[in-house]
Amino acid sequence: MKGLKENFENAHILIIGSGIIGKFNALELSELGFQITILDPTQNKNSSNGALGLLMGNIYQKRKGRSWALRKQSIELWPKWLKKLQELNNELNIEKPLIQLTTNEETFEKLEKFINENNDQNLKILERDSFIIKNINKTFQTRNIKGIISHRDGRINAGTLLRTLDAYLKNKKVKFLKDKIIKIKKSNQHWIATSKTKNEIKSDVIILCNSLNTIDLLDNISHNIKLKPVLGQAIEVSVNDEEVDLLSLPKQFNINGKNIIPLSKNKLIIGSTDEYSTKPEKNIFEKITNFLDKKPIWLINGKVTKKWFGIRSRPEGEPSPIMKNLGDGLIICTGFYKNGILLAPACSKWVANEIKNYFS
Ligand SMILES: Cc1cc2nc3c(=O)[nH]c(=O)nc-3n(C[C@H](O)[C@H](O)[C@H](O)COP(=O)(O)OP(=O)(O)OC[C@H]3O[C@@H](n4cnc5c(N)ncnc54)[C@H](O)[C@@H]3O)c2cc1C
DSSP states (O other), rough: OOHOOOOOOOEEEEEEOOOOHHHHHHHHHHHHOOEEEOOOGGGGGGGGHHOEEEEETTTTTTOOOHHHHHHHHHHHHHHHHHHHHHTTTTTOOOEEEEEEEOOOOHHHHHHHHHHHHHHOOEEEEOOSHHHHHHHHHHHOOOOOOEEESSSSOOOOHHHHHHHHHHHHHHHTOEEEEEEEEEEEETTTTTEEEEEOOOOOESSSSEEOOOOOGGGGSSTTTOOOOOOEEEEEEEEEEEEOTTTGGGGOOOSEEEEEEEEEEEEEEEEEEEEEEEESSSSTTHHHHHHHTTSSSSSSHHHTTTTTEEEEEEEEEEEESSSSSSEEEEEEEOOEEESSOOOHHHHHHHHHHHHHHHHHHHHH
């Protein structure tokens, strides 16, 4: 066992990309004792910084296959990591529960079926006369909202999480370099990564966590990986209506596919996903607030006080995410077009196991 520990301590791992996936891989591997360097030229503009941080694990309706297995493992791993990270920042938390709502009868029937078929104490149908449904119907001036609640899912603030990870990794002596890798090649026993500033970084293992740009660094003939950009957008809306108290709503919920996070009595965030594009839309307010047959007056009159977007990478011809050991100490962990925050612990665990085997 001592030999293995020494192997880990002497090995240098280069992580390309410092979004949530790069940072979580560094977290998992730094616990094993590896020497780690992360490279990223512009991490503040990445998709992780734009994420709303919803952890949609248990509420996922397909209870089999790889995606469910990753979600399930992440749900189990999150409490352990949260406890560790809270030692550095006690403001970091997972706010529970998560509520999924719809005004569509057919969608609700599917949700009902899902709850009835899965005897899970943490998942429930929201009763029509429940406090939550009554408040949501009142605030959104509707009558037909229905939905389910998951007590095991919730939200972590992505910005706070990323900052806490930075502090944790710094304590673990993980080296951060602000640079872009333009080429990687294997030379004798080592990998050489060349950066835009002509820096050459030698490592034993490379993990590609650089989302869309992963393919730029791979030989596309031998590794036939295709990624497409998917835009995710969010707005912060300020409401000027004395009658409305957004804090009477749940802390995080989803109506007809839009994620909503009330921030204060008169401010909320609305987020949307799923457009194959790289350019944010000009009429974002109209589009993102159009999730009910009739918009409540307070929302029509709302003012956008912030807006942001992120570009995620979606695999083509294979499921998301792409986690592959390409052999010879080259691993890819990319294609997280959705749920990267949720899945980071399970995917990093997979990478760590591959690397442990490589050095054993
Ligand atoms: C508006 C919005 C809301 C979202 N909401 C949620 C949510 O509620 N829950 C959830 O789980 N997920 C959510 N997501 C999705 C989530 O943000 C992504 O799945 C996740 O951030 C992907 O992380 P990543 O590390 O793979 O990519 P990124 O965060 O994009 O990081 C990739 C990094 O690689 C760097 N890079 C690229 N090329 C190179 C290179 N050649 N050399 C060095 N570095 C390089 C980039 O600069 C970048 O920093 C949301 C996304 C958006 C945009």
